[in-house]
Amino acid sequence: MLRSMPLRTRKHASSLTGKNVSATRSTEQSTPMATAKTEPMKLRELIIDKAIIPTLVATKRDDAIHELLDALVAAGKVSPQIKATFLKSIIDREKRGSTGLGKGVATPHAKHKSVTRPFVAVGVSKAGVEFNSIDKQPVHSIFMLISPEESPELHLAAIQSIYSQLSKDQFRNFLRQASTVAEVITILDEADAGH
Known part of the structure; x- marks a missing residue:
């Protein structure tokens, strides 16, 4: 999978994972899975439109995570019965090390056995979230x-897709100025199109 990504994206992957992507590449080539070509994930494929919040109310980390989880529940992507499990998992992860990457962005995340494909909720805050x-x-x-x-x-692959866009000043600046769901979607579409 990393083999099919542009070199620049692979370098970002190395900085995210702390692993040598070249070494990963050589081991992947010897496995049967390496023969299947995988396209890099488009950011837009990950985003749940009904879980885009262009005006987050929260000003604190845990409240923002809660607000985004509520949006995923409302969108039908997270069951209300396991919302508390996700909340605990994400906050526990944040306590081990913040996913606030600097430059005004954060990528909180969790994994769960009920999920079959990665998906993303997006929150934008003009005031900023601690x-x-x-x-x-x-x-x-x-x-x-x-x-x-x-x-x-x-x-x-999902982390790489998110990080490759969030590392761009223009993307971050445009996203910060968005005030409607439609504006956020347009920015995401343009990012995937390479504009």
Whole structure:
């Protein structure tokens, strides 16, 4: 899967995982799975439209996570019965190390056995959310990823797709200015199209 990604994306993957992508590549080539060509994930394929919140109310990390989970429940992507499980998993992960990457973005995430494909809720905050980010600055864009428990390769591909866009100044700036769901969707579509 990493083999089919552009070199720049593979470099981002290395910084995210701390693994040598070249070494991963050579081992993948010897496995039968490596012969199947996998296209990089489009960001738009991950986003749940009904779980886009262009005006987050929350100003604290845990409240923002709760708000995004509520949107996923309302969109029918997370069962109300296991919402508390997701909430605990995401907050426990944040306590081990913040997913506030700096530059106003955060990527909280969790895995669960009930999930078959990765999906993402997006929250935008003009005021900013206190997220214990590495640069100690408020977060204005949150991409909350939910992935299958047994598919680490799908989780990594989704993280790479999100990170490759969030690393771009223009994408972050446009997203921060969005005030409607339609505007967020347009920005995501343009990002996937390479504009």
